[in-house]
Every structure is written in structure tokens, then in C-alpha cells.
Amino acid sequence: MLPIAALSLTLVTVASAPPRLQDRADYLGDPVNYDAPEREDPVARLLEAIAIGEAELEWDEKRGWLPALLAAFDVEPSSQVLVFSKTSFQSSRISPSTPRALYFGERAYVGWIPGAPMMEITAIDPLQGPTFYALEQEPGEPIFTRLDNECLQCHGSSRTRHWPGNLVRSVHPNPRGFPILRSGTHLTTHASPLEERWGGWYVTGTHGEQRHMGNTTVAEVDRAYSRGDEERVDTSAGANITDLSRFFNVSSYLTPHSDLVALMVMEHQAEMHNLIARASYQGRITTAYQANMNEILDQPADHVSESTQRRYARAAQDLVDHLLFRDEAQLAEPIAGTSTFTVDFAKDVPRDPRGRSLYDFDLKTRLFAYPCSYLIYGEGFDRLPAPVLAVIWAELWAILHGEEVSREFPHLSAEDRANILAILLETKDGLPANWR
DSSP: OOTTBSSOOEEEEOOOOOOSSSOOTTTSSTTTOTTOSOOOSHHHHHHHHHHTTSOOBOOBTTTBTHHHHHHHTTOOGGGOEEEOSSOSTTGGGOBTTBOEEEEEOSSEEEEEOTTOSEEEEEEEETTTEEEEEEEEOOSSSOEEEEOHHHHHHHHTSGGGTTSSOOOOEEOOBOTTSOBOGGGOOEEOSTTSOGGGSOTTEEOBSBOTTOOOSTTOOOOOOSTTOOTTOGGGSOGGGGTTOOOOTTTSOGGGSSSSOOBHHHHHHHHHHHHHHHHHHHHHHHHHHHHHHHHHHHHHTTOOTTOOOHHHHHHHHHHHHHHHHHHTTTTOOOOSSOOBOSSSHHHHHTTTOOOOTTSOOTTOBOOSSSSBSSOSOGGGGSHHHHTSOHHHHHHHHHHHHHHHTTOOOSSOOTTSOHHHHHHHHHHHHHHOTTOOGGGO
16 A cells, blocks of 8 residues: 555545637637546556555644655655746735745646645646646545636646646736736746746845846836836845745644756746647657548558658757756756755666766756756656657757757757766667657
């Protein structure tokens, strides 16, 4: 019996009006089948494990299902980051004095607010990408509810290119946590400059003279505050904060931290999950389209047109760029977090004979020592459609050998490329035969 702890688990599917912000036809039904009742995400797998007696969840009197769920999903408490802007499903319960905690691992993101009636979960399905659930915070039988329709109103909008996706935002929050939308917002990835990150978030860590938008609110002294007035915000007041107890009661949370490094890893990972899922969707749609055209035009079943090849290449390109941190914002000074996250993150990970790993941090000029995403080891990457995966491996081989591709990677030195290649050759299963 896995030490996860309650007695059974119920999954409820809630019908609701579809999102109006997008046309979901591309991923509902064949060939993507995002709306299919069968899933392979961590929630679905947990349900299956409980059903056959291999796992159970245990209720915690102080924090409900949170500790057990994190253990079930292999999520470290040190991954905790805290957001106080009212920008999520339970926004009425979020404020600077009661921030929402997010915990993340490679397969799931868990949102928790002290005293809230539910927890929010984004579970990463190896085929369908981000999927969305709520878990009621009541003792007894745990009840999971699928919230795809509700969550896709934001997580399937123009902000995620109209595909299901993770969404990390930086806003200008007022003292109650409401985002001042007329001042603009920022979507945050590893490409975002530090000065545009973490508006509406608490941030613990040191970063020298670099500035960010975290740990501060904007006083709306008049209704004229708008885009371009950001210079009125004193970002120095939120800089290099290592203790959050001045802002709220930190004892309510699993840790007193909202670690700067954890935030940066989450931002990279959230978009990497999006791009893997998007490449999977687009690859499956392209394959189905080609098969249909072959039948209509009486072509051989294995015929692949030039236009189809270009579509596979387009599906792969953004993924490869993000995988290799092509557009990563560089650090001007070293950074450091305040929790054990950097140690916990790099425990029990693939390493080559020299001890090097894609999980190793740099934190001086960039996030990772070897800029190739660790999500290359994930099931979602391995299960990409074969034609898309073939393009990805071909591009990676060319880039890591210094050969020309359609775009440049000037941030990768010859040493970087050699190190990444050596690590992959020793640690990555399923490499193409020509890599050996």
C-alpha cells in the first residue's frame, strides 16, 4: 500500500457551457479527443491505483487533502510559490493576506488556499497535455471534479494560442489583490525579463540590483493609472525579500517561502508543457489530414506531401526553441532562493558518468547549467507523434553539432552544445539510432 493515505475517490464530470473565447473544434473529437472521458493524467492514474488497492489518500485536519495529494503526485513542498492577485478560479478567497499556494512537479500543479472549499489541479496528460480538476476539501470520500470547460475560458484562450494550456501571468495588483487591467498584464515564460515578472506574486530570494514586480501592490490614487504609469511603482520595496512574515501569517502554509528559483523553473516548465501538448495536437491533426487526403486522392497510405512535412516542422520548431532556451532572458547578476527547492529539485535525477545533469542549476547568468529542458525525459515528449519527434531529433542533432538550421542559437556555445549532447547520449532513453 502506497503511503498516500482516505478510502476511495470519486470523479465527477460537470457539464457547462463551452468557452466563448475560442473555437475548440480542433481538439474536441477525432483525432485529438481532448474531451474523451478516458484520461492518462495523474488524477486518472491515482483513481485507478485506489480502485485496485494500491493507493489511498489520508485526510489532514489542518490542510485537508493537500499533503496526501502532493505525495501522490511526487510534488515537493519546497516547490511552493505564492500568488496574491485575484486571477484564478477562487479569486474571492485570494488576497495579499491569504495568498494562493501553488505546488508543482513534472506531472501536476496543485493550487491550495487556506480555508477554501476546494483545491485546483492541473494534471499533465502525456497525450492531452494540461487537464483541469477540482478536489473538494471535505473529509470522507475525496471527490474530484473535471473543470475543463470552466478552466478553458482562460486556459484555452488567445493567451494560450487557443489550445489547452498553462498560464502564468504578471499583473499590477491593487492593495486588495485585484489586477489593474488597464495598466496591462504580462504572460510569463523563461523569455520574460525579470522586471516584468511576478506582479501579484510573493517572491523570496536575492537578486542583487535586478528588479521585479513581486511583493508590491499599486495604490490607485486616482482612476488615471494606466499603461505607462508602471514607473510609479517602487519595485525596490519588493526586492531581495527573504522573509514574508511581514505580509501575512506564513504558519498557515507548508513552508514560509515563495522561492525565486522555484518560480523561474515553474515558468519554464509551464510553457514547455504547453508546447509539448501543442506539438502533439498539431501532429495528430496533420497525420489525420494527410490520411484523409491520401484516401480522397487515391495516394499510397504512406504518402506524405511537402505541405504535410512543413506542418510537422512547424509543430516541432517552437518546441525545440523552448527546449534549448533559445529566447531565455539572461541574468545580470547571480540569484538565490530561500528554500530547499534547488536541492530537492536535483535529487534522484538522471546524471552522466561525470555527474552532470539537465537538472543542474547555473543561477549566475541563466537558470540551468546545461540549457536543455529536463522535460525531454518526460512521457509526453516520448509519446509525441512519430513524424514530429523525427523532426525534433533531427533539429537537435544538427544544433548540438553546430550545423545550420533555419534559425540561430547564439546563446549556446560550442562547450554548451558538447555538454548537452554528452549528457543526452548517457541519460536519454529512446534516442534515434543515428545518435549512437
